[in-house]
Amino acid sequence: MRYCALASGSNGNCYYIAEGKDAVLIDIGINTKHVEQRMANVGIDPASVKAIFITHEHTDHIRGVTVFCKRYQIPVYMTAGSYRGSRLKLPENLVRIIRGDDEIAVGSLTIRGIPKYHDAQEPCSFLVSNGDINIGVLTDIGRICDNIKHAIRQVDILLLEANYDEELLDTGSYPFFLKNRIRNGWGHLSNRMALETFLEYRTPRLQHLILGHLSGQNNKVELVQQAFSLYCKDIRLSVATRRQETELFDSQFFFVEKHEKHFVHQLCYQGTIVFPES
Template sequence: MKYCALASGSNGNCYYIANADDAILIDVGINAKHLELRMANLSIAPAGIKAIFITHEHTDHIRGLAVFCKRYQIPVYMTSGSYRGARLLLPENLTHIIRRDQRVEIGSLTVCGVPKYHDAQEPCSFLVSNGEINIGVLTDIGRICDNVKHVIQQADILLLEANYDEELLDRGSYPFFLKNRIRNGWGHLSNHIALETFLEYRTSRLRHLILGHLSGQNNNVELVYRTFAPHCGGLKLSIATRHQETELFDSQVLLPQLTTKIVIRQVSYQTTFVFPEK
């Protein structure tokens, strides 16, 4: 599988995952022109995207969605709450409403919705698998629930939110209501909570940790690296930023030891995800 962060941060998010000719995007939170430029930097053809999955309706996750999906006629999968909240004029033939815990097959990829805590209407994260490699994309996580724990335990590759440093947020210029919204259990994960969660629930199968959705004012790459690097021996560590795309990673390079026995490592799709209460 190949994967990358095309944009990651409080100003825009977009993640690419592909298996052979089957490619998807999770969120389109930057404008279509910038997305096309970043894809071109990695030799990714926009016309090759077979589906777009939306985590929720906040602007930093849907800013470029309407233009991009219309331009390339790409089906969009989102919950009914996200669709209502987005208030976008999407073509009816391209719009697919899904449950927060629904599994969708896109060619050789299975995309599994993961209900989560966030201050949006019917938000979900996603776990993507080709039957051998599992990639979890966990951003905009208000608090750690059993669903998040399950994804971390199942992931070979994990993109995890590390949104803010608690001290920087406390000392920063954000008004009190915004600081409270970020850390009230419906907003985002701090570096400290993300690290604690990673350490407690990671398993030996995890080979690549990508930290993303960093706040522009309340976090920085150097701080995140210093927080996580001492705990990532034997594990590839990357940090996705708002300024540019990551490299296009290849799981075959990352996980050369995998064999046909990997089938026992695939996602347990029989797991019942718990729906966070409002």
Template sequence: MKYCALASGSNGNCYYVANEEDAILIDVGINAKHVELRMANVGVDPAAIKAIFITHEHTDHIRGLAVFCKRYQIPVYMTAGSYRGSRLQLPQNLTHIIRRDEYVEIGSLKICGVPKYHDAQEPCSFLVSNGKINIAVLTDIGRICDNVKQVIRQADILLLEANYDEELLDTGSYPFFLKNRIRNGWGHLSNRMALETVLEYRTSRLRHLILGHLSGQNNKVELVRQMFAPHCQQMKLSIATRYEETKLFGGEILSVSYQAALVFPE
């Protein structure tokens, strides 16, 4: 398995996961040109993408979707609510409507929807598995529900949002309604909430924690690293940013013995 964050932040999100010849993207929230440039930086051919999975319809998750999927004729999987909310007119032959808890097979990959709390229409996160290794991409999480807990317990690789520092949000320039939207249980996880979640629900199988979807105004990479690093001595810790892609991770982290992968619904 190989994986990276091509972009992660409140201005755009795009995540790459691959297993041998099968590769997918989760969200295309930056424009198609920047997706291509960042893929080139990590040695990924856009034409190799077999499918795109969309978590929800907010602009920072679909900004480049229409152009990118049409250019490379890539199937798109999203819920009916997300498609309706996106107001996009995607080619019918490329559009696949799924349930929030559905799983889809793309070659050797199984992609399972994870229903969650967020202020969008039918949002879901995704867990990607090759039958041995589980990679969870959990961003835009208003609060921790049982679905999210289950996925974290079975994740070998976890990309989790740490959207805002509570003090920076409280004292920052955002208007009250926006601050409330972020922290009202339908918006995002703070650094503190993300750390408490990892500490409570991670298991011994978690090998790599990636923190992402950091706010540009209400968070700092240094704050996230200082908070999480003391608790990650037994795993790799990375922070994905809005400014550039992460490295392409894979064998150096996954060359260990894993427990059984997640049992998907029949």
């Protein structure tokens, strides 16, 4: 499977996941021009996208949906609450209303909704699978519920929200009502909350952690890397940013690397490989 964050942050979110010729986008919160440019940067053909899945109706997740879906005639899957709250006027033939916990097949991919706590009308995150590898895109999470715990335990690749640093939020310029909205259990995960969640519910199958949806004013890439790097020695750690797409990752790389490490370990154990003394 191939995957990347085309945009991730409070100013716009868009995530690409593909298996062979089957590709989906989760959210389009940046304009179509920027989606197309960032796709071109990593060699993605926009016309290859078979479906768009929307997590909820906030602007940073739907800003570019209307133009993109019309231009490429791509169906848009979202809950009734999200569609109602979005006030989008999409062509009827491209709208697919789903329940928050539905499973949808798109070619060789299965996309499963994960209902969650967030200050939107009927929000859900998504887990995308090809039957062997599971990729979870878990952002905009007010607090950790059983659905989120279950999803994290199943994933091989996890894109997890690390929205704000608690000290930066406390001392920043946001008004009190906005600070409270962010941290009241219906808003977002802090770096600390994301780290605690990762440590408690990760399993040995997890190979790649991507932290995303960073706040522009209340977080920094350096703070996220500092918080997580100590605990990610055995997996790949990436941070998705607001202004630039990540590289186009290939899950095959991680599983080949894991197999090679296991093979070398077995050879060392059997005495076949001897490393020189330092």
